[in-house]
Amino acid sequence: MTNEGVHADERPAPGTRRPGGRTARTRAAVRDAVLSGLSDHGYPGLTIEYVAEHSGVHKTTLYRRWGGLEGLMADALDLAGEDAWTPPDTGSLEGDLRALAHEVVDAFADESKAAAPTAFVAASFQSPRAADALRAFYAERFSRCEAVVTRAVERGEADRDTDAAALVRAVSAPLMLRLFVTREPIDAALADQSAAVALAATRAGAFTRR
Amino acid sequence: MTNEGVHADERPAPGTRRPGGRTARTRAAVRDAVLSGLSDHGYPGLTIEYVAEHSGVHKTTLYRRWGGLEGLMADALDLAGEDAWTPPDTGSLEGDLRALAHEVVDAFADESKAAAPTAFVAASFQSPRAADALRAFYAERFSRCEAVVTRAVERGEADRDTDAAALVRAVSAPLMLRLFVTREPIDAALADQSAAVALAATRAGAFTRR
DNA sequence: GGGCAAACGCAACCCATGTCGCATTACGAT
DNA sequence: ATCGTAATGCGACATGGGTTGCGTTTGCCC
Incomplete structure (x- = not known):
């Protein structure tokens, strides 16, 4: 869930007839x-x-x-959004969820790294265009994250019809709430807690559909 | 967690010597x-x-x-932030958490109700002054919400050293993530899921300190 | 009810943001 | 090489948000 500031190098500008110039x-x-x-x-x-x-x-x-x-x-x-980011693969659901949460914390660790992602959220409040771009960005990011759940299901760590979308969002939600809404500081301990909460809920079947 | 648009009627303007005029x-x-x-x-x-x-x-x-x-x-x-809002008291932790989540959904149900709260978040990205006000607002709101956890502890529904602050934030976090960041729609079913996840994690001890 | 200071109204003004018409450059193809 | 066209550069201009100085009103106290 990081790398928002990194650009996938050189792509033809869309809608133009001067691709390389x-x-x-x-x-x-x-x-x-x-x-x-x-x-x-x-x-x-x-x-x-x-x-x-x-x-x-x-x-x-x-x-x-x-x-x-x-x-x-x-x-x-x-x-x-066009980078090659993939979610962590630590071998266990717990490890993956923790790694995901820690990536969020790391991505916003210092001011300079946090500036761009924060600005994107800010811009989304100003214009529908930016809001659409943000929606698409996070839809893609979370979609990639669902691989973590798929692997966990294959390992038997999660129910077969676990709501993967909800689960991966639940991991980062408490962190982003603090980053963007309540503006409280976040740290590694909070990342661990977020992951632990999501994991416990998963094991209890709270993310299982119906 | 609602009523952000309602004003507690008439209070002397701060820092002025013309309180009633x-x-x-x-x-x-x-x-x-x-x-x-x-x-x-x-x-x-x-x-x-x-x-x-x-x-x-x-x-x-x-x-x-x-x-x-x-x-x-x-x-x-x-x-x-100066209203008289208090968290729901349904008699059970599950009922309270569900009611809290549903209040969030209701508060953002239609465009006109959602406008003010959304604008406050937007403004917090533009000025430190607004950011401070928002932080204070949510700190107060979530602080009031902790009463729900206190009652649950007294009823024996939750561990005595449950992290109440984290628990009440966990309930609304997935909803606010969708409202303000990923800009996905939210509904009553999602509120139920959020409450169920938080409840399951509580019962599993994921919010218990250390 | 008179006097004082705070708060407000008003109009002119300054400056940054955003726009327009036209000249110029660079790309791509013949 | 040369030509047509898209893309950019350029400066002048319009627009509106934000500021300033000063006059007027309002509330409070004696």
Whole structure:
């Protein structure tokens, strides 16, 4: 559940007829400027002019191609979702859930790492476009996480019709609640607790459908 | 966990020497205008001029007293936290947890009810002032919720050193994750599942300290 | 009821954000 | 090489959010 700030290198810009040229360079430069702007000033301090200066791309171009900050954020988020992340595979459901929870904690350990993911959530409140991109991002991430449950079922650690989607969300939910809503600090102990709670509920059949 | 939009009627404006006069009327009018603006246009569409027009208070006054939108949101959130809400008391831990979860679902059932609470979270990403207000709001809310756990302990339904704070957060966490982060729909069935998961984990001792 | 200070209204103003028309560059294909 | 077109650069301009100085009103106290 991390790596949101890492970009899957070079992909043809969608909807253009200049796949390998200036357009692609512009897009990459802009995306980098957005991410560096986020870690420098956070989302509230991110401005189009900053991106223009730090990317060497003119303000007008940014508005034309992306339509504004929301579009820039949505695009950056799309790119962030195209990495090769896969959930941990420790050999046991307990280990996997704990590792998942710890990845969340690590991803938000320091300010600079947390800036981009936090900004994506912030942007989702400002524009439907960014909200869609965020929904898609997390749908994909959690979908990959379900492999953890599939393996657990195969090992006999979980009921066959366990609600995998709910289970993997339950692991990170308490952490993200604190990160984005109640704004309380999170740490490794809380990650362990989250994993333990989800595991206990699984064993008790609370995630089993009907 | 609801009633964020309801205001505890009339309280002297803090830090002023005009407790019952124009100042208080202004404050009330402004707070109402903010809330109606939120349900009309949502947080991204809320503007100072809208509040000025719909409250009859001049733009300049709004900037002077509240410092901008963030201040208005923080003030409205402070007021929202001063209600008389108490957690449900159904006679059993299971009933209480389910009732809590259902309150969350109900509070976000339709767009107009959800507007204000959602906007408060949105504002918390924009300004530290609003973030502090939100933290305080939820700290108070969850603190009240712990009464549910206290009663359960007295009834022998839960271990004596159950982590009440974690338990009450665990109930609403999956719901709020979907509301604010993954932006998936929530319903009564999900509320039941959340409560069931938290209950099962409690019975298994996953919330017991050490 | 008179006087004082706080709170507010008002209009003009400043500045950043976002837009527009046109010139220029770079890509891709012939 | 050359040409057509998409993409970008550029500066001027419009728009609106936010600020400032000053005059006016309101509430409180004597």
